[in-house]
Amino acid sequence: MEKYISLPLKEEDIRSLKAGDMVFLSGELYTARDAAHKRIYEAIQSNQNLKIPLDGITLYYMGPSPARPGKVIGSAGPTTASRMDKYTPTLLNLGLKGMIGKGKRSMEVKQAMIKNKAVYFAAIGGAGALLSQAIKSVVIVEYEDLGTEAIRKLEVENFPVIVVIDSDGTDLYDNYNGEMK
Amino acid sequence: MRDDENKVRQIELTEVTKLIKEMCIEANHFLSKDVEDSICEAKEKEESILGKQILSQICENMQIAGKEMIPICQDTGMAVVFLEIGQDIHFTGGLLEKAVNEGVRQGYEEGFLRKSVVSDPLIRNNTNDNTPAIIHSEIVEGRNLKIIVAPKGFGSENMSKIFMLKPSDGIDGVKNAVLTTVRDAGPNACPPIVVGVGIGGTFEKCAILSKKALLRNLGERADNKNINELEKELLEKVNQLGIGPGGLGGSTTALAVNIETFATHIAGLPVAINICCHVNRHSTRTI
Ligand code: SF4
Numbered sequence: 001m002e003k004y005i006s007l008p009l010k011e012e013d014i015r016s017l018k019a020g021d022m023v024f025l026s027g028e029l030y031t032a033r034d035a036a037h038k039r040i041y042e043a044i045q046s047n048q049n050l051k052i053p054l055d056g057i058t059l060y061y062m063g064p065s066p067a068r069p070g071k072v073i074g075s076a077g078p079t080t081a082s083r084m085d086k087y088t089p090t091l092l093n094l095g096l097k098g099m100i101g102k103g104k105r106s107m108e109v110k111q112a113m114i115k116n117k118a119v120y121f122a123a124i125g126g127a128g129a130l131l132s133q134a135i136k137s138v139v140i141v142e143y144e145d146l147g148t149e150a151i152r153k154l155e156v157e158n159f160p161v162i163v164v165i166d167s168d169g170t171d172l173y174d175n176y177n178g179e180m181k
Numbered sequence: 182m183r184d185d186e187n188k189v190r191q192i193e194l195t196e197v198t199k200l201i202k203e204m205c206i207e208a209n210h211f212l213s214k215d216v217e218d219s220i221c222e223a224k225e226k227e228e229s230i231l232g233k234q235i236l237s238q239i240c241e242n243m244q245i246a247g248k249e250m251i252p253i254c255q256d257t258g259m260a261v262v263f264l265e266i267g268q269d270i271h272f273t274g275g276l277l278e279k280a281v282n283e284g285v286r287q288g289y290e291e292g293f294l295r296k297s298v299v300s301d302p303l304i305r306n307n308t309n310d311n312t313p314a315i316i317h318s319e320i321v322e323g324r325n326l327k328i329i330v331a332p333k334g335f336g337s338e339n340m341s342k343i344f345m346l347k348p349s350d351g352i353d354g355v356k357n358a359v360l361t362t363v364r365d366a367g368p369n370a371c372p373p374i375v376v377g378v379g380i381g382g383t384f385e386k387c388a389i390l391s392k393k394a395l396l397r398n399l400g401e402r403a404d405n406k407n408i409n410e411l412e413k414e415l416l417e418k419v420n421q422l423g424i425g426p427g428g429l430g431g432s433t434t435a436l437a438v439n440i441e442t443f444a445t446h447i448a449g450l451p452v453a454i455n456i457c458c459h460v461n462r463h464s465t466r467t468i
Contacts, residue, residue, distance in 0.1 A: 035305070065255045065295040074293055075246070075255035080336045080369050102336070103369035103428070124235055124427050125336060125371030126460045128255040130242035147307055148255075148295050160238075162231075162429065176430040178364030178422040 004158070008056045009097045009119065017119050017163050019170040024158040025121075029060045029100070030141070033079050035149040041087040044094070051142040052151055054091055058098030063148035064138075065128070073138050073154075077128030078102040081120070085109050092116045100161055104173055114169040121161035134159040189271050190324040192468070194280035197272070197328070200466055201284025204330035205260060206292035208464035209252045215399045216375075216436070216461050217243060223373060223426075223433040232431025236373070239426070239459060250293075254371075254460045257294040258332030260285045260314040261392065267323035278316060286310040297335075317389060329396060331463040337374060337456045340366035343388060346450040355380060355452050356415060362454040363419050363435065368428020371458035375399065376419065376438040379453040381445035391455035394439040396463050403440055412438050436461075 001020075005013050007027030017023065030052055032040065043050055061081050065074030081101030088099070089112035097118050102125040105113075113120065123131055137155040144150050164172045212220075220243070224236035246253040262281055272280075289296055289311040298312065299305040321327075342365075344358040359378060366374065379390025402409045415438040425431025436459065445451060 063255065063295065063297075065252045065257055066293045068250065068293050071251075074295070075252040075257075077255050079256070080339070082369065102371065104367060122368070122427065122429070124238055124242075125368075126254045126334075126458050127238055127242040129246040129249065129251040129253055130238055132251055133245065147309065148297070149307075162427075164429075173368055173428055176367075176423050176425055176428060178367060178424050 007058055007098070007156075009058060011117070014097060014117055014119055014167050017166055019163050019166045019172040021163040023121065023161050023163060025058070025161060026157050026159070027155070029058050029154045029156055029159070031060045031062045031064075031152040031154060033061050033063045033149050034083055035146050036143055036151050037084050037087045039143055041090060044090060055095030056097055058100065059091075059096060060154065061099070061101035064132075065148070073132050073135050075128030076132040076135055078123040078125055081105055088112065092118055105165060110165060110169050110171065113165060113167065117167045119163060119167055120165040122164045123159075123161050131159070188269050190267070190269055191271050191273050192326060194272050194274040194277065196468070197277070197280045197326070198284040198287065200328055200468070201262065201281055201330060202288040202291065204328065204464040204466060205285055205288025205294065205332065208330050208332050208462040209257045209292065209294055210246050210250055212243060212253065212461065213463065216459075219399045219436045220373070220459055223436060227426065227431050227433045229425055229431035231429055232426040232433060235426035235429065236433065252294060253462070254334060254458075255295055256297060256334040256336065257289070258334045258462065259298055260311060261331045261333050262314045262316045263329040263331070263393070263396070264316065264318040265321045265327040266318055267325045268320050269324045270326060281314055281316055282312040285312050285314045325467055327465070327467045329463055329465045331396060334458055334460060337366070337370035337458040340370040341391070341453070341455045343384065343451065343453045345384065346452055348448070348450050350450060352411070354450065355411075356418070358452045359415055359438070359454055360418060360422070362456065363424070364422055366456050367424055370456045371460070372424055372428055372435070373426055373433045373459045374435050375457045375459070375461045376415070376435050377455040377457060378438065378440040379455070380440060380442045380451070382443040382451060383446075384451060386443055387451040387453040388455070390441040390443055391453035394441045395455055395457045395461060397439045399437040399439070405442070408440050408442060412440050
């Protein structure tokens with residue numbers, strides 16, 4: 001089913017999204033990948049303040065290529081989500097509601113998603129030029145020294161994703177896990 | 182004496198730097214025709230509706246990349262550079278390795294490509310210019326220099342594997358290794374993938390063979406009849422895994438299985454599987 005959803009995700013939207021839905025997201029996303037996750041996690045562990053409000057946000061696991069002059073951003077497709085799995089349950093417990101990446105998630109992440117009612121979307125890996133067209137503005141909000149891995153706030157319009165794991169824990173990838181037909 | 186001098190060809194290293202720079206930019210914006218054709222063909226043949234949609238978005242992505250000069254994928258890779266150096270060449274104006282890295286530095290900077298290299302694997306500080314490149318060089322006959330620049334993304338690199346099989350594992354062991362690796366890679370390697378397989382040699386030799394296998398034209402099968410058949414059989418089996426485009430189901434899990442082989446030891450059967458995503462980039466020049 002095709003759905004148009006605005007960000008931040010509302011509770012009723014989260015409940016209505018089911019694994020397999022094609023979704024067009026509009027609104028605010030935050031980017032974070034390996035190095036930013038490590039820093040967020042360490043900041044939480046040592047009770048430091050974060051510049052990004054984790055509560056209610058959707059994170060996009062993405063590190064863009066540099067923007068050409070006159071462009072908002074360069075290529076901007078998803079990176080492999082499982083590398084964030086170590087940190088994700090902690091973030092979910094602090095209110096993270098949506099995640100966009102590619103590839104499988106761990107059991108621990110799924111359990112934390114069910115407990116906290118969150119959604120994991122996949123964007124098409126290797127379609128960074130296409131996906132960049134849905135990004136309307138970009139601001140670096142934290143860890144600028146990390147370059148491509150800095151946390152950016154993105155304004156997106158009809159950003160195309162697919163629900164892979166819904167808030168009940170149903171995982172679309174489980175249907176296509178390479179068992180011989 | 183004079184004859185010998187005439188035989189040696191001088192190549193100024195600034196020329197190498199300039200070529201590498203151009204090739205880094207080209208490879209990240211334009212796929213070779215065989216890869217592009219293979220993706221478009223797969224779109225026609227794909228059985229899953231969602232799979233078809235994903236493949237058509239991947240095609241659209243390639244068009245946008247070329248037209249707007251936005252890299253096909255934001256992971257513009259670690260630059261893998263293959264050099265086939267004619268033994269009658271003499272490089273002038275510095276060090277070859279430095280010239281290659283300078284080309285990568287300029288290409289990634291001027292081409293607005295992402296810098297994805299950290300200087301130390303454990304401390305992990307970005308070098309901010311995507312160097313060093315991974316350089317494989319070979320001395321060959323003649324006076325020509327062949328350069329291949331193959332930027333490699335790590336979503337798929339991370340899903341690659343080496344198996345030190347026993348001779349008694351035989352061809353079934355090889356098939357099993359390939360299928361297990363593709364199955365484990367699942368959606369992480371950005372399918373549809375290209376599967377590069379190296380069989381034989383030593384531990385490191387089979388890994389390099391598997392990387393080289395990714396460079397071969399996707400429509401071209403191995404010369405050796407057994408290997409040719411093995412490539413076809415494995416492609417069919419891989420596509421029966423049902424992983425499909427984006428890992429969301431379908432009949433297009435891989436575009437090709439390319440296998441390279443080499444002599445090996447009486448006690449071993451090394452097999453390396455290097456997985457590459459559909460963004461199978463390589464740019465080639467011979468001067
Ligand atoms: S695996 Fe390939 S397509 Fe996927 S993100 Fe990496 S470079 Fe891009």
